[in-house]
Amino acid sequence: MMSMWGAVRCRLIQTRSAVRKILQQNRAFCSGSSVGIREKLLAFPGGSVELQKLQESGIAVLTVSNPARMNAFSGCMMLELEQRVNELEIWTEGKAVIVQGAAGNFCSGSDLNAVRAIANPHDGMKMCEFMQNTLARLLRLPLISVALVEGRALGGGAELTTACDFRLMTSDAVIQFVHKHMGLVPGWGGAARLVGIIGSRNALKLLSGARKVDPDYGKQMGLVDEVLQCSSGEGKALAHAEHWIAPFIKGPAPVIQAIKKVVVSGRELSLDEALKCERSVFGTVWGGPANLEALASKPKHK
């Protein structure tokens, strides 16, 4: 009969092979069809995507920064976002990531100067594919992710909020899928994720009406998880967001990461595949330090 440690080892190997498969898919994308679009994106400089990892709390803060253009995504920022996601994917001590915009504003979507320059269907689709891949990887991170919306989240900025597990808004913030006004539909995966978050009827209302979502409307339709008691640009929102997320990330990083992994598999895989993945992830925490410590302390969950 296989020992407990043998079973744990076996499940660890299964998990590693699942992770390897996902990494191979990501690498295939990085080395394949996106090569041409990377060169084109490089031609649109400006702004940055900054990452600060707070080792003590296990919270990372990802800041989209291009204040002169209301934090619109230049081509270089799209490439930089991908790099930041790469870094977060291998942050084993991390528990959460807060995505915010610089200077009290979330993000006004793609940089319209870049959009004008690559306004042909071929380049548009390649850019879409690039951002879809990056945002899908952001949402699949083994970290609990929060979009902290101050000011405006427009177009691609609204799509970025859907690539996080939770959305928090300051009292005067607005999320708006303005794509229809631009003669577009979301292309960074925002429509598919929006349907998953608020259902197809509400998604249809937001996209076809290009409706402004204020905090009350956002909460009412389930797009927004919490309205923070502060205004945009006041400098208080990040501290409020850290406070909001604290109860969800209490505990050791491997356990928090395992929780996020089983939720991602439940969200994205068929039931059979999700159950398989859940077993593998379970094997990584069963008999692990946090589990043994909890067993030794004879807890009562009152």
Ligand SMILES: CCC(=O)SCCNC(=O)CCNC(=O)[C@H](O)C(C)(C)COP(=O)(O)OP(=O)(O)OC[C@H]1O[C@@H](n2cnc3c(N)ncnc32)[C@H](O)[C@@H]1OP(=O)(O)O
């Ligand atoms: C994926 C599909 C997409 O994301 S398509 C892009 C969707 N986004 C947009 O269409 C945003 C268009 N911009 C706006 O509606 C307004 O600029 C908003 C964001 C409401 C801000 O208005 P307001 O506070 O009056 O400031 P402003 O218009 O003077 O803007 C300040 C400077 O920022 C610029 N800016 C803003 N958004 C973008 C953008 N997406 N791309 C490029 N530049 C942008 C404005 O042009 C303005 O620049 P400048 O001071 O005139 O040089």
